Amino acid sequence: MNQLPDLDELLNAAHVVSLPMTVQFRGVRHREALLLEGPAGWGEFSPFLEYAAPEAASWLRSAIEAAWEGYPEPVRSSVPVNATLPAVGPERVEAVLASYDATHTIKVKVAEKGQDLAHDVARVAEVRRLLPDAAIRIDANAGWDHDAALAALEALAGFSLQYAEQPVAGIAGLARLREEVARRGLGIPIAADESVRKESDPLAVARAGAADLIVIKAQPLGGVRRALQIVHDAGLPAVVSSALDTSIGLRQGAALAAALPELPYACGLATGSLFSSDITADRFVAVDGALQLRDIAADPELLRRHAVGTERLAFWCRRLADCHGELLGANA
CATH class of the missing domain: 3.30.390.10 (Enolase-like, N-terminal domain)
Structure with a gap:
């Protein structure tokens, strides 16, 4: 504005x-x-x-x-969402996922400080055991270096990952890893998150050929309209995600997802299930794996x-x- x-x-x-x-x-x-x-x-x-x-x-x-x-005009009224699984032990996976109505796609947090690759493999394996047909994506939040990322992706490739989000830090690091993943035939697309929203130039990752898709968030990118322009200029598929928002922030993310010309992936907008309370009695949570676009007001x-x-x-x-x-x- x-x-x-x-x-x-x-x-x-x-x-x-x-x-x-x-x-x-x-x-x-x-x-x-x-x-x-x-x-x-x-x-x-x-x-x-x-x-x-x-x-x-x-x-x-x-x-x-x-x-x-306010928001730009939507092109869809329903936004598919993924469940987000924090870095819990395998014994807690089923209980955490039970709080979601979005188990067609699971985003699994990996590379948690204080844990090792065995923890990540066990967590992903338990998700695959419980949900054999679900799409599984992992998010390392740039927690690995190059060698650790390669070792992890080789260990996890057998679980048919949809993509790996920000496995390493920096645009140069992503580009190098993406090239090596392709050379080894691991078949895991690389998604950029921090290398889009935390860079002074959010388009640099696309120009460098460092990612197969980008993860976008309304808040860090300055709003729905600015994020839409970034997706247009990047020319890459986009996944809309949240930043651990209340129902009001999730509505901002849903407005972005609803306005994108194409929405090839489920969105990371179901994190309202991670709260035990919210600021509206009619919480903005998924029904049948999707958010239905509606206005949200605080109570x-x-x-x-x-x-x-x-x-x-x-x-x-x-x-x-x-x-x-x-x-x-x-x-x-």
Whole structure:
């Protein structure tokens, strides 16, 4: 949007919550988010705590787009989604997957700190045992180096992986790995996530031939319209994913998936099942493996119930102010 709301307007529209999770994910058991209520609806600003203002500002731009501008017209009303399996032991796989209504496609987290390849193989093997016909994709969050990634992909190739998401860090690392995977005939497509959303140029990975597909998220890429343009310019198939969002943030991701001209893969937008509570009584979760597009609004009672204390509220208001300053500078 051309005209940013004033900072005071954003602060007056802000609600900060902390939601409990059913399992540990990215090292946290509670997820904090700042929600904005604007003239077009609700938006979510929830950059992870380690992100400084220059990176987190794109997340604020996405929230402002949702709450002040709204979404582009959708081309579909239903968005298929995958289940996301954290790095749990094989004995917990069935229980975690039972919370999802999206078991046609499973995204399995691998390369967890403190674990080794045997843990990853056991987890993927248990998913394949339970769901022999499901599409399985893995996500390493750049947790392997080149040699470890090759060893892991060779060990996991027998499970017919749909793709491997960000197995190594950096665009050059992805390109080198993708070339070697092809040379060895492993048949595992390489997807770029961090190498799209955390790079100053999100198109660099496509120009380098470093990935077979890209993973896109509405918040980190600055909103639905900006993400749509990136997919168009990259010319690669796209998977829409979330950043461990509340139902409001998931609605932003669904708006992106619904507006893409083509949607060849199930989307990572079912992570609402990882929360034991949300900010709306009518939670945005999958039915028969898909999200049905609809408006989402926060419930006042749930906002009060999950509101953070004074210290955390001040922290998030400072983040909001810092990111607003970044956006003002970018628009100058």
